[in-house]
Amino acid sequence: MSDRWYRELKREHYYRSAKSEGYRARSAYKLLQINNRYHIIRRGDTVIDLGAAPGGWSxxxxxxxxxxxxxxIQHMDPITxxxxxxxxxxxxxxxxKLEEEAGEANAVISDMSPNLSGHYVMDQARSIWLSTNALNVARRLLAEHGNFLCKVFVGEDYPQFVEEVKKSFNMVKPHSPQASRKRSSEIYIVAKNFRGSR
Ligand SMILES: C[S@@+](CC[C@H](N)C(=O)[O-])C[C@H]1O[C@@H](n2cnc3c(N)ncnc32)[C@H](O)[C@@H]1O
Structure with missing residues (x-):
């Protein structure tokens, strides 16, 4: 069984499940897997979802x-x-606007991706720029002990970004969820227990 064939099968599986379970994007399963393991989001939390469209994570x-x-940046159809x-x-x-509406949050989650140019070095740099902005939102709006989850493309300045996250959180772990395609170089940074030093 080729690697490619297996990946396509897995992709199809998550696509079909997302459709039948009413999720707008199969990325919903990535968040479910991450949350089952790390408990980023709990009942009653205020959550900020960056790069939310079409709305699977929300x-x-x-x-x-x-x-x-x-x-x-893109339109998203309403979700109750x-x-x-x-x-x-x-x-x-x-x-x-976000600060006014949400106030303090218990978790900031970001699945933001840049528009892909096809040049990996450029796309990776843009991904780090978006992730750095997500980290700034977390530092500005998270309550003490809050959690942060952020997608990032791995590349030259990735280790520096992880070091930056470590300055603000007590636990930081890179995580590659099962629902993520194997060939992709995206990874999720799971950061827990915000130190509150903003
Ligand atoms: C992979 S999609 C997110 C999928 C979403 N998590 C879901 O489950 O439906 C990435 C999103 O990031 C958004 N995005 C990219 N740059 C952004 C920015 N500067 N501000 C806000 N959203 C941004 C894109 O418009 C896109 O909708």
Whole structure:
């Protein structure tokens, strides 16, 4: 059985499950797997979901009992229990809006991806830029002991980003969920217990 064949089969499996279970994106399973293991989101939490469209992660967070504030440059169809802010998180105006709406959060989760150019070095640098912005949101809006989850493309400046996250959280772990395609170089940084030094 070729690697490629197996990957396609797995992709198809998550796609079909997402459709039948009503999730808008199969990435929903990545968050479910991560949360089963690390308990990033708990019932009653306020969660900020960055790069939320089409809404798979927000759906999962609501299902886990959280109140969700979602941000994306792209439009997202409404989800009960989710307040959507249409904007670019790298812009201060969006950040201010988010701060006003959400106030303090228990978890900041980011699945943001840049528009892929096909040049990995450039895409990776953009991914780090988005992740750095997500970390800034976490530092600004997380309550003490809050959690952070962030997708990032692995590359030259990835270790430096991990070091930066470690400055603000007591537990930091890179995690590659099963629902992620094997060939992809994306990884999720799981960071728990915000030190509150903002
Ligand atoms: C992989 S998708 C997220 C999928 C989502 N987690 C789900 O489960 O449905 C990445 C998203 O990041 C968003 N994004 C990229 N740059 C952004 C930015 N600067 N501000 C806000 N959203 C951004 C894109 O518009 C895109 O919708």
């Amino acid at each position: 759906q999962v967070a609501v299902k886990l009992g959280a109140k969700v504030f979602a941000v994306d 229990g989710v307040t959507f802010i249409h904007g670019d998180i790298t812009e201060e105006e969006t950040l201010k």
